[in-house]
Amino acid sequence: xxxxxxxxxxxxxxxxxxxxxxxxxxxxxxxxxxxxxxxxxxxxxxxxxxxxxxxxxxxxxxxxxxxxxxxxxxxxxxxxxxxxxxxxxxxxxxxxxxxxxxxxxxxxxxxxxxxxxxxxxxxxxxxxxxxxxxxxxxxxxxxxxxxxxxxxxxxxxxxxxxxxxxxxxxxxxxxxxxxxxxxxxxxxxxxxxxxxxxxxxxxxxxxxxxxxxxxxxxxxxxxxxxxxxxxxxxxxxxxxxxxxxxxxxxxxxxxxxxxxxxxxxxxxxxxxxxxxxxxxxxxxxxxxxxxx
Amino acid sequence: xxxxxxxxxxxxxxxxxxxxxxxxxxxxxxxxxxxxxxxxxxxxxxxxxxxxxxxxxxxxxxxxxxxxxxxxxxxxxxxxxxxxxxxxxxxxxxxxxxxxxxxxxxxxxxxxxxxxxxxxxxxxxxxxxxxxxxxxxxxxxxxxxxxxxxxxxxxxxxxxxxxxxxxxxxxxxxxxxxxxxxxxxxxxxxxxxxxxxxxxxxxxxxxxxxxxxxxxxxxxxxxxxxxxxxxxxxxxxxxxxxxxxxxxxxxxxxxxxxxxxxxxxxxxxxxxxxxxxxxxxxxxxxxxxxxxxxxxxxxxxxxxxxxxxxxxxxxxxxxxxxxxxxxxxxxxxxxxxxxxxxxxxxxxxxxxxxxxxxxxxxxxxxxxxxxxxxxxxxxxxxxxx
Numbered sequence: 001x002x003x004x005x006x007x008x009x010x011x012x013x014x015x016x017x018x019x020x021x022x023x024x025x026x027x028x029x030x031x032x033x034x035x036x037x038x039x040x041x042x043x044x045x046x047x048x049x050x051x052x053x054x055x056x057x058x059x060x061x062x063x064x065x066x067x068x069x070x071x072x073x074x075x076x077x078x079x080x081x082x083x084x085x086x087x088x089x090x091x092x093x094x095x096x097x098x099x100x101x102x103x104x105x106x107x108x109x110x111x112x113x114x115x116x117x118x119x120x121x122x123x124x125x126x127x128x129x130x131x132x133x134x135x136x137x138x139x140x141x142x143x144x145x146x147x148x149x150x151x152x153x154x155x156x157x158x159x160x161x162x163x164x165x166x167x168x169x170x171x172x173x174x175x176x177x178x179x180x181x182x183x184x185x186x187x188x189x190x191x192x193x194x195x196x197x198x199x200x201x202x203x204x205x206x207x208x209x210x211x212x213x214x215x216x217x218x219x220x221x222x223x224x225x226x227x228x229x230x231x232x233x234x235x236x237x238x239x240x241x242x243x244x245x246x247x248x249x250x251x252x253x254x255x256x257x258x259x260x261x262x263x264x265x266x267x268x269x270x271x272x273x274x275x276x277x278x279x280x281x282x283x284x285x286x287x288x289x290x291x292x
Numbered sequence: 293x294x295x296x297x298x299x300x301x302x303x304x305x306x307x308x309x310x311x312x313x314x315x316x317x318x319x320x321x322x323x324x325x326x327x328x329x330x331x332x333x334x335x336x337x338x339x340x341x342x343x344x345x346x347x348x349x350x351x352x353x354x355x356x357x358x359x360x361x362x363x364x365x366x367x368x369x370x371x372x373x374x375x376x377x378x379x380x381x382x383x384x385x386x387x388x389x390x391x392x393x394x395x396x397x398x399x400x401x402x403x404x405x406x407x408x409x410x411x412x413x414x415x416x417x418x419x420x421x422x423x424x425x426x427x428x429x430x431x432x433x434x435x436x437x438x439x440x441x442x443x444x445x446x447x448x449x450x451x452x453x454x455x456x457x458x459x460x461x462x463x464x465x466x467x468x469x470x471x472x473x474x475x476x477x478x479x480x481x482x483x484x485x486x487x488x489x490x491x492x493x494x495x496x497x498x499x500x501x502x503x504x505x506x507x508x509x510x511x512x513x514x515x516x517x518x519x520x521x522x523x524x525x526x527x528x529x530x531x532x533x534x535x536x537x538x539x540x541x542x543x544x545x546x547x548x549x550x551x552x553x554x555x556x557x558x559x560x561x562x563x564x565x566x567x568x569x570x571x572x573x574x575x576x577x578x579x580x581x582x583x584x585x586x587x588x589x590x591x592x593x594x595x596x597x598x599x600x601x602x603x604x605x606x607x608x609x610x611x612x613x614x615x616x617x618x619x620x621x622x623x624x625x626x627x628x629x630x631x632x633x634x635x636x637x638x639x640x641x642x643x644x645x646x647x648x649x650x651x652x653x654x655x656x657x658x659x660x661x662x663x664x665x666x667x668x669x670x671x672x673x674x675x676x677x
Contacts, residue, residue, distance in 0.1 A: 007376065008376075011376075036477040036479060037477060038474075038475045038476050040375040041374065041375045041615060043372040045368065045615075045618065045623065046615060046616045046620055046623075047616075047620035047621075047622070050619075071627045071628075071629045071630045075300050076300065076627050077303070077304060077627075078627070079300075080300040081304060084301065126623070136606070137480075137606050138479075139480040164645070168638060170631075170634035170637065170638045171630065171634045187628075187631050191634075209616045211477035211478070212477075250633075252629050252630070252633055253633055267629065267630055
């Protein structure tokens, strides 16, 4: 096991990890409630996943298999860096495969492949307070949560509809957890919101800079806020993935040239690769050698 | 054909090597050592220790070398290291009244017991670039004073306290142990001990601007630099097995007591109030700015109207930490493809709608005075089509 000399398993000392696990237990007991915790300075900058890293460090065991994604991809620089961090400080096995991972740390996406009961999702959260943009004072938002007074948010969504004809939030779309707490799902696209609902996996959220953790236990109700006459809906694309042909994943737009050339590909790189491996093709797929 | 970008790991490792080479600079120039930084860049070292919240000149100097002189980066390095250190215990409160003083000035009194001690300061220099520093030069110490300074120098604020003109500095009811911001998250409302901890770690530039704003009318604190002192204080701990205090070393501190007017209230007669600043090393600008902000943050407690940013604890304390601020501002460099894609989609939808509305307005011949309910229905139909 190649770990960095002079540091404990998974970097944090055991007392700190225990403190974080205690906070996580409280978070699981009160789904959607933001639990303050003694967030530590990590050797990566605040805002770059320190909350998720601390949560992962505190739950990681030697037999875990870790997957880290950023924007759905295992290959973005920050995902690579965080995966390297745990490979070096904990020596755990890492994977790109959603199915093989026991812990998946993510920024901004939920994998397309459905998760199982044996898996834990760890979300990196920049701003845990869903009401923060409407009321910046924490002393006030805490009271609003205590009273379950979410009128502010409903009025904001209503004003969106009045002004634009639809709700103008496309990511970090507010959800109500277990019918009680309003929660920021982290900046995942609203496309991913339905995956939060009744998910068999445990979902943990870590906000390092803001020093909060929260959780959605397995099989918990998670509703995206909406109105009867303006039901919640997710983004759809006019064309399928250009590499694997799927029509039901979140697609990134890739600029091909400076003349308006565009293509759309899966943001979930493992999902796309797996489908391509199974023989699915799209409009831009490489032409197989035998066909030429 | 489009190929997804791979090889992030190699690129990252290469960027580390480029960074190391850039830090070293021209190899024809001798490499700087942490010892040189510690001895000759002591004010930079002090700031890294203060905001890095770790009193260790060696490590602060090393961090400055590693950060190529970038203070905030060096502070971050020191903080990240500090988290990994075990806690042996807490020291006794330091007694700045027994400070081994190297500098002590008061702007409130011309002379006072113990006297004005200028010490090493840039205050009375003319800011002319000294070209002789291009070459190494010997320097000489000034002659010693005829008699040593008294061992205990009374604090100026205490001199006024005897007359009742200065508010008493009393521990809060029950004298609770102060919180520890490095172990517990900041919560609001925050008590003064917690606020001071936050300010002591806070970014000097931020505190300077905040303190400055109180002088320019955003809050009104009428400050006087009652006393500024700098020197060495002994650090004492009480080991459990001994049961009595032992000194484990000394640290350099700069302390500032600001004196501020207070009109009084129905229960308290008019008197002076205090703002307090404390920083590691020689850090007068930081200590003074901190004292101004501390006093401004006491507005609510003293029954003053809260009208300015510097008086709002949530605004000041949540944004004072440069490790947090630097990380979050710079996280914008991380990929945001997914959010951006979502915004693109929304923007296209809104523009389509805007376009539809414009067409309807033109056909109705009434572009200025709104479209009315009928037009809206038509837009909705047009959009769905």
